[in-house]
Amino acid sequence: MSKVIYVxxxxxxxxxxxxxxxxxxxxxxxxxxxxxxSKILVREDIAYGVTNPTDSILQxxxxxxxxxxxxxxxxxxxPSSAFPDGSFALFRxxxxxxxxxxxxxxxxxxxxxxxxxxxxxxxxxxxxxxxxGSFEFDERVIPWMLSTGSLGPCLSWHSxxxxxxxxxxxxxDKKKWSIASKSNTSDFTxxxxxxxxxxxxxxxxxxxxxxxxxxxxxxxxxxxxxGYDSRGLLSLLQQTGRNLxxxxxxxxxxxxxxxxxxxxAYVASKLAHSLKVCHQFYHTDSSEExxxxxINRFLSLGEGRIDHISAYxxxxxxxxxxxxxxxxxxxxxxxxxxxxxxxxxxxxxxSIGCAFCTDFANLRNYQGFGFADQELPQNLLxxxxxxxxxxxxxxxxxxxxxxxxxxxxxxxxxxxxxxNPWLSRKxxxxxxxxxxxLRTDKFLYRKIVSSLGPQVAYAxxxxxxxxxxxxASSDIEEIxxxxxxxxxxxxxxxxxxxxxxxxxxxxxxxxxxxxxxKSSIFxxxxxxxxxxxxxxxxxxxxxxxxxxxxxxxxxxxxxxxMNTILLEDSRAIRHQ
Numbered sequence: 001m002s003k004v005i006y007v008x009x010x011x012x013x014x015x016x017x018x019x020x021x022x023x024x025x026x027x028x029x030x031x032x033x034x035x036x037x038s039k040i041l042v043r044e045d046i047a048y049g050v051t052n053p054t055d056s057i058l059q060x061x062x063x064x065x066x067x068x069x070x071x072x073x074x075x076x077x078x079p080s081s082a083f084p085d086g087s088f089a090l091f092r093x094x095x096x097x098x099x100x101x102x103x104x105x106x107x108x109x110x111x112x113x114x115x116x117x118x119x120x121x122x123x124x125x126x127x128x129x130x131x132x133g134s135f136e137f138d139e140r141v142i143p144w145m146l147s148t149g150s151l152g153p154c155l156s157w158h159s160x161x162x163x164x165x166x167x168x169x170x171x172x173d174k175k176k177w178s179i180a181s182k183s184n185t186s187d188f189t190x191x192x193x194x195x196x197x198x199x200x201x202x203x204x205x206x207x208x209x210x211x212x213x214x215x216x217x218x219x220x221x222x223x224x225x226x227g228y229d230s231r232g233l234l235s236l237l238q239q240t241g242r243n244l245x246x247x248x249x250x251x252x253x254x255x256x257x258x259x260x261x262x263x264x265a266y267v268a269s270k271l272a273h274s275l276k277v278c279h280q281f282y283h284t285d286s287s288e289e290x291x292x293x294x295i296n297r298f299l300s301l302g303e304g305r306i307d308h309i310s311a312y313x314x315x316x317x318x319x320x321x322x323x324x325x326x327x328x329x330x331x332x333x334x335x336x337x338x339x340x341x342x343x344x345x346x347x348x349x350x351s352i353g354c355a356f357c358t359d360f361a362n363l364r365n366y367q368g369f370g371f372a373d374q375e376l377p378q379n380l381l382x383x384x385x386x387x388x389x390x391x392x393x394x395x396x397x398x399x400x401x402x403x404x405x406x407x408x409x410x411x412x413x414x415x416x417x418x419x420n421p422w423l424s425r426k427x428x429x430x431x432x433x434x435x436x437x438l439r440t441d442k443f444l445y446r447k448i449v450s451s452l453g454p455q456v457a458y459a460x461x462x463x464x465x466x467x468x469x470x471x472a473s474s475d476i477e478e479i480x481x482x483x484x485x486x487x488x489x490x491x492x493x494x495x496x497x498x499x500x501x502x503x504x505x506x507x508x509x510x511x512x513x514x515x516x517x518k519s520s521i522f523x524x525x526x527x528x529x530x531x532x533x534x535x536x537x538x539x540x541x542x543x544x545x546x547x548x549x550x551x552x553x554x555x556x557x558x559x560x561x562m563n564t565i566l567l568e569d570s571r572a573i574r575h576q
Contacts, residue, residue: 002057002066003028003413005127006048006091008098008119010177018042020573021049024130027572030301030414032320045174046093049127054328056417062093066123067108068329068419070212070426083167083184085212085425087418089123098172104184105336105423106166106402107409109305113161114179119172123413125156125303126569135570136160137563142492143366143374145555147357147547149307150407153377153399157304157562165379166402167425184425185398188390191433195444198434203448205426210236213421217246219328220419224249224279226267226459228442228449229333233421234275235452248278252311252318253463255283265463267456274454284464287315291475295557301414304562305407307555310470312411319415329417334405336397336423337431338389338439343536345382348392350539352400361544362552369497389436397428441532469508471550477507480553489560501556504549 005024007017018040025038028051039050039057046062058065063077067088075081077092079099084090089108090101100121102110112121113128122128129135138159144152154163164170168183193201210233222237224230230249238244251268258265258281265281272279287294294315301316322330340351349355356374357366367373380398382391401423409418421427431439438444470476483489484502539545 002050002053002417003122003124003127004048004050004064004066004089004091005120005122005124005131006064006100007046007121007131008093008172008174009045009047010117010119010174012045016576017047020131020576021047023573023576024127025049025051027130027569028124028127028414030316030320031297032316033323033415046098048091052414054417056328064091065089067103067417068213068215070209070421070424079171083169083425087420087423091121096174098174099169100164100172101169102164102166102402103423104167104425104428105334105397105405105420106164106168107334107406107418107420107423108413109402109406109410110164111156111158111161112164112170114172116177119179121170123410125158125161126566128161129158129566129569130572132160133570133574134160135566137492137566140372140374142371142559143357145307145559146363146366146371146552147355147360147374148353148404149551149555150353150403151305152374153354153380153403157566163402166397186429186432188386188394188432190435193433195435195438198430198438199444199448202427202430202434202444205424205430206232206236206422206448207240209421209424209426210240212424213331213419215331215419216328217242217244219326220247220331221322221327221329222247222249222331223333224251224268224272224277225333226262226264226271228446228458229335229422230268231271231453232445232449233331233333234271234277235449235454238275239452244275244277248280250280250282250318251463252282252284254465255285257461257463260461262457262460263463264459264461267459271454271456274456282314282318282321284311284314284318286313286473287317289315291473292479295476295479296561298411299558299561299565302407302411304558304565305410306404307551307558308408308467309554310465310467313465313470316411316415319412323415327416329419330412332409332418332420334401334409334420334423335442335445336393336401336428337442337445338434339392339396339442341440341532341536342388342392343533344388344540345391347536347539348388348395351392352395353404354395354399359545360547362546369494387436389440393431393439397432467551468548471548471554472506472508474507476554477505477550480550480557481505483557483560484553486560488564489556492560492563493556498556501549501553505553506550 029035035052039053060077069086073084079094079097088103092099120128136159141151167185171180251265253265257263342348357363484498
């Protein structure tokens with residue numbers, strides 16, 4: 001439910017840091033709720049501010065943990081002690097050192113900055129920018145945002161910020177005023193266990209993780225889809241003896257989806273009824289708020305890390321309601337059990353959502369527009385002898401979890417706490433020991449869940465509005481067109497590129513009956529009925545995809561407006 005900025009000064013500081021932290025926290029708070037008072041601490045060489053804090057925050061001395069631990073860790077607060085398991089951002093301070101840790105999946109990204117006088121770490125890029133009072137745009141994010149709708153691996157809007165990888169720590173030596181990093185990450189190394197043994201050890205890791213959750217289920221909710229991930233959570237909560245009468249489940253989507261068979265909304269309702277769990281459906285149909293208000297809130301809260309706006313077109317009304325009704329947190333089913341069948345490096349990257357600009361027919365000449373080179377960091381490249389399936393899942397754990405799913409959590413964390421049991425270290429390590437055939441299509445996990453849950457059909461259709469339809473609505477198309485003509489966009493992008501995109505914009509009325517929309521509908525149907533191997537062959541040999549112009553325009557809007565937001569942030573507290 002919170003974001004945090006944590007500061008260590010090298011020398012005694014006379015600046016009123018408490019007032020600055022209060023202003024920073026206020027600027028990060030959602031504009032549609034009356035939040036809890038910020039938690040501000042200034043003590044010796046340490047200062048921190050926490051937005052919208054709750055009772056779930058752990059604090060000992062100057063050490064601080066946001067999130068939840070899986071199990072008991074009496075030394076969680078001591079620098080250089082064992083890495084705990086859980087869903088968290090951890091800041092632990094000692095007399096001579098300060099250590100910042102991410103959880104095993106990097107489900108909460110932590111950025112940091114170091115100069116000769118100050119060390120700043122935060123779960124918010126905006127917070128660090130405000131405290132620094134300066135902003136330097138990192139042009140490397142442009143190709144990644146265009147091709148993936150995210151900032152890309154390990155990148156920030158601010159060129160002076162660094163992010164901490166999953167299951168890793170940055171340790172500040174206060175005397176030497178230098179930092180060192182360490183990591184617990186492990187490779188995908190297949191064990192010699194039989195398939196039956198693999199199933200037993202994965203099931204044990206899942207059960208142990210669920211049993212380690214110390215949650216008051218009456219103040220937590222479980223978002224229930226029609227798929228395997230949340231169903232597995234719900235079934236194991238029941239089988240490990242938790243009282244499901246205390247728990248509430250929710251699903252959201254378009255109003256019409258609750259009546260359409262095989263949608264998430266329809267199936268989740270049937271599943272909750274079968275397990276006798278209290279269930280509520282919330283619609284995400286467009287809010288009465290102007291679209292520009294919704295977009296601004298989406299960018300402000302998520303800091304422009306992701307382009308997935310379609311689930312938030314209610315203006316974050318669902319998350320406001322959960323906060324105001326006393327919900328402490330959400331038990332999410334984010335996971336890394338494996339992924340789709342792949343046939344080439346191209347299909348690996350596309351399946352993960354890690355496409356390059358050069359993969360798309362209308363972005364192949366991206367460097368001709370002066371954009372920065374686009375490349376994966378060394379640790380995410382395919383290693384010699386690594387199978388495509390191993391590389392696929394390494395990329396999922398190293399890119400999709402910390403870059404995509406973490407970004408989606410960032411949108412919700414200002415309202416509620418989040419815990420991800422399937423991203424525990426125990427579970428992830430077991431997955432990394434499995435042979436390819438047990439991870440592909442999450443085969444082993446799906447087998448375990450099917451043996452646990454009720455005989456309710458799985459969903460095959462999403463309940464959320466298609467991003468294509470949302471971005472082609474007339475009010476958003478108008479906003480996109482205005483942004484492409486703005487001075488902010490022209491400062492970052494060549495006029496020729498902006499004009500090219502502007503000509504290709506479509507409204508919902510214009511799009512009906514055009515070849516572009518028909519092709520997209522055909523692709524959606526094909527994905528449901530065609531074997532994955534055939535779809536991969538089409539992508540590999542016969543089809544060069546093109547990115548929708550409205551989608552590209554929205555990604556440019558994100559880049560342009562985040563540049564403006566961060567410049568404004570850099571000026572917000574200069575004179576305090």
